[in-house]
Amino acid sequence: MKEKTIITISREYGSGGRRIGEKLALALGIPYYDKAIIDMAAQKSGFDPEFIASQEQKVTGSLLFTLATTGYYTGESLHDQIFRAECHAILEMAVQGSCVMVGRCADYILKGKFDCFNVFIHADEEFCRARAITEYGVKPAEAAKVIEKINRQRARHYQYYSQQVWGAAKNYHMTLDSGRFGIDGSVEILKSMAELF
Amino acid sequence: MKEKTIITISREYGSGGRRIGEKLALALGIPYYDKAIIDMAAQKSGFDPEFIASQEQKVTGSLLFTLATTGYYTGESLHDQIFRAECHAILEMAVQGSCVMVGRCADYILKGKFDCFNVFIHADEEFCRARAITEYGVKPAEAAKVIEKINRQRARHYQYYSQQVWGAAKNYHMTLDSGRFGIDGSVEILKSMAELF
Numbered sequence: 001m002k003e004k005t006i007i008t009i010s011r012e013y014g015s016g017g018r019r020i021g022e023k024l025a026l027a028l029g030i031p032y033y034d035k036a037i038i039d040m041a042a043q044k045s046g047f048d049p050e051f052i053a054s055q056e057q058k059v060t061g062s063l064l065f066t067l068a069t070t071g072y073y074t075g076e077s078l079h080d081q082i083f084r085a086e087c088h089a090i091l092e093m094a095v096q097g098s099c100v101m102v103g104r105c106a107d108y109i110l111k112g113k114f115d116c117f118n119v120f121i122h123a124d125e126e127f128c129r130a131r132a133i134t135e136y137g138v139k140p141a142e143a144a145k146v147i148e149k150i151n152r153q154r155a156r157h158y159q160y161y162s163q164q165v166w167g168a169a170k171n172y173h174m175t176l177d178s179g180r181f182g183i184d185g186s187v188e189i190l191k192s193m194a195e196l197f
Numbered sequence: 198m199k200e201k202t203i204i205t206i207s208r209e210y211g212s213g214g215r216r217i218g219e220k221l222a223l224a225l226g227i228p229y230y231d232k233a234i235i236d237m238a239a240q241k242s243g244f245d246p247e248f249i250a251s252q253e254q255k256v257t258g259s260l261l262f263t264l265a266t267t268g269y270y271t272g273e274s275l276h277d278q279i280f281r282a283e284c285h286a287i288l289e290m291a292v293q294g295s296c297v298m299v300g301r302c303a304d305y306i307l308k309g310k311f312d313c314f315n316v317f318i319h320a321d322e323e324f325c326r327a328r329a330i331t332e333y334g335v336k337p338a339e340a341a342k343v344i345e346k347i348n349r350q351r352a353r354h355y356q357y358y359s360q361q362v363w364g365a366a367k368n369y370h371m372t373l374d375s376g377r378f379g380i381d382g383s384v385e386i387l388k389s390m391a392e393l394f
Contacts, residue, residue, distance in 0.1 A: 167365055167367060168362075169372035174372065175366035175371065175372040
């Protein structure tokens, strides 16, 4: 493995991408950043971490929404402010050393600045449904709708800020069907790849 | 490796997907089908192999073009006839046993019928340009345009027949950036994956 290995993982909801990221970081002995990105972005922006978590996947550029929520308008929408704060957090974490980062357009934010290993994880509907129910407590009758809604939000958010298509093979060095290889199988594959990268 | 392993490789022009497919088949000791698909489709349809090769990526459903070329119209466009002949060839080859197939929507054609390992290979512009020039004799000044044109044709052809997006991670079990891992590196990765699959 290189001295500094930064792995970014983008993932479909329910595909286990987050779990794969955590396990991969553990297997490689490097930090895993997910919620920590929110915490650092909160420090940088002054927003509450929970507020950031509830808003970070959205892209409403509305002046009224920004005014109503923050009480002021600086010319930058609320969601752009959150995205900017997350960009700073992600860049700062990348400077620090090897890590695994999940979500938040990290592949795009670090492009051309750091030599990252960019990964996208997806899975079949059945696999994602089962995980949404057991891991996130989504009601079985609502699972398909929740998965579709969250993936749509992620795709729109990614496209809005990166002008790239979310889940297009082109943006990643490797994409994996975790439904086929399993969570632990995917971790094994990515660990070998990271060591080769 | 399973008793029967069918690997389909879709690829961007110049990414080395075809070369990777050939080498992978050799490494696994299984047949590699590329031009053979054209030859079998020619036998099945009565068209000349060279004619199929020149037309197979196109999707013009034009009655006039079909009439002008074949002299008759059966209600099925020329390109649909070629696609149908290739479908038959691909299905017949899949019945025969383990193999590597390159291009021609094989992932879509075999979906739900055979348990295939579906792969997409892409690479950065520089890598594809260099290979287009050295491997296919494309003039340096024209390389970017040729790559863009052929990839556009492939995307349109795939989308027309599969109603799926060409190069979307979702359609493949694994996608690889051959520009990053190299031709031989990609073969090594896919060989391990095929054995795991």
